[in-house]
Amino acid sequence: MVKIAENIIVGISIGDLNGVGSEIVLKTFEDNRMLELCTPVIFANVKIMSYLKKVYELTLNFHGIDSLDQLVVGKINVLNVWKEPVNIEFGKTDNEVGKYAIKSFFAATKALKESKVDVLLTAPINKYNIQSEEFKFPGHTDYLAKEFNENALMFMIHENLRVGLLTDHVPVNEVAKHLNEKLIAQKVKIVNDTLKQDFRIEKPKIAVLGLNPHAGDNGVIGKEDEEIIKPALKKIYDSGILVFGPYSADSFFGSNQYKQYDAVLAVYHDQGLIPFKTMSFGNGVNYTAGLSKIRTSPDHGTAFDIAGKNKASESSFREALYLAIDMYNNRNEYKELTNNPLIASK
The missing domain is CATH 3.40.718.10 (Isopropylmalate Dehydrogenase)
Known part of the structure; x- marks a missing residue:
């Protein structure tokens, strides 16, 4: 099926909750026109996102879901990856908060591998507090290369x-x-x-x-x-x-x-x-680059120095969203144009 506009499902890992990740994600989708381009799924917790919406004085509405089968096209979906509250202290490096960043990223990556989302956007993580027995990588790229068993x-x-x-x-x-x-x-x-x-x-x-x-x-x-x-x-x-x-x-x-x-x-x-x-x-x-799936992210980190102060710009995250959608469409068109009809007919 050729997907159009809002039917493109964008998975979003929320990054470090003590950083600016949630702010740039929410500010991006405060503009309702974004929902004409795609349907976002934020991998986090709907109560936490509602709290953060108030922190940043935003008016967007969420559709909370417990499985991707409940996703609604044209809504800002928040998949409850966890149910318990998280103690958010903006600007602080916290190993416990780092665990939730990785929970979000793992769940979003799994959804991408299973084609339950079409593209993946990752909000910034702190490379120090995410290290654990489950995650021993310097960043997103190395983990994705391992998960997809591809050169990235x-x-x-x-x-x-x-x-x-x-x-x-x-x-x-x-x-x-x-x-x-x-x-x-x-x-x-x-x-x-x-x-x-x-x-x-x-x-x-x-x-x-x-x-x-x-x-x-x-x-x-x-x-x-x-x-x-x-x-x-x-x-x-x-x-x-x-x-x-x-x-x-x-x-x-x-x-x-x-x-x-x-x-x-x-x-x-x-x-x-x-x-x-x-x-x-x-x-x-x-x-x-090099993956069979598309993943983008902003060009900056957690920006702990301005986290929670409502000063972060969503420009880079928004550009990452635009690029992911463009590349998704380009890649599908390229596959159609280069498809070998002899192979396809077998």
């Missing part, structure tokens, strides 16, 4: 600026150890496939940054660019993917060189995210 890539999106990461939550002194031909080929392929099916770019051009200053200066400042990255990129290019580099990272964004490409792959976290967030903070989207 952190892909930051803002309009035509798209930045992916070869390595994400890896200490800087270990980045070089992770670099190899297989990893580079895997990540470039994910970006290439994503640009084709989710962004409908027919022949993507991908730039890859160098690890060392000046991309190693022909081996004078480190050998990884010459010995690992360049040979890997040549093989990938020869296979038919339009990939270029490695480029010196220090001037790549400031010179607007990035505008010549459909996406950029940075070697490590801060190399890509510092320029990305400098240019787009508050309006960017974190997208998990």
Whole structure:
């Protein structure tokens, strides 16, 4: 069935309740026009969401449900993942509150895997207080890769600026150890496939940054660019993917060189995210590329410093919602266009 507008079911994990997650979620759906685009399901507790609605002086209405079978299209559904009250203290790191963030995320991920929701939006979590025997991951991306048994890539999106990461939550002194031909080929392929099916770019051009200053200066400042990255990129290019580099990272964004490409792959976290967030903070989207399902999130964290003060902007979360819906539609259209009728008829 081809879904239209409000029939797209958006699962939302509520994130850390002591942070700004609930505020940006609720402010997004305070605008009734959002319900013309999708039907949201917030994985939390309806009593807690009603309390938070009052904190932020909002007027939206909830439809509380105990199972996804009770979902009503065109309503703001809140699935009761738990029934007990939670002690919310805005701006504080609390291990107990972290447990509820993970309960919400686990339930939403399960619904996504079972296709009971069409896309997943995740509100910010605190990477410290979510750690437990059940969750030993640096963030959402790594857990989703494990759950779907697929290779995932952190892909930051803002309009035509798209930045992916070869390595994400890896200490800087270990980045070089992770670099190899297989990893580079895997990540470039994910970006290439994503640009084709989710962004409908027919022949993507991908730039890859160098690890060392000046991309190693022909081996004078480190050998990884010459010995690992360049040979890997040549093989990938020869296979038919339009990939270029490695480029010196220090001037790549400031010179607007990035505008010549459909996406950029940075070697490590801060190399890509510092320029990305400098240019787009508050309006960017974190997208998990490489999965068979769609997951997006805002480009910021829990923002404990302003939590509970009614100061948080919902802009990035709203952009994450728009992007998830657009990619859901693009991916379905791509599947239809590329579907092999001989295979489909078997």
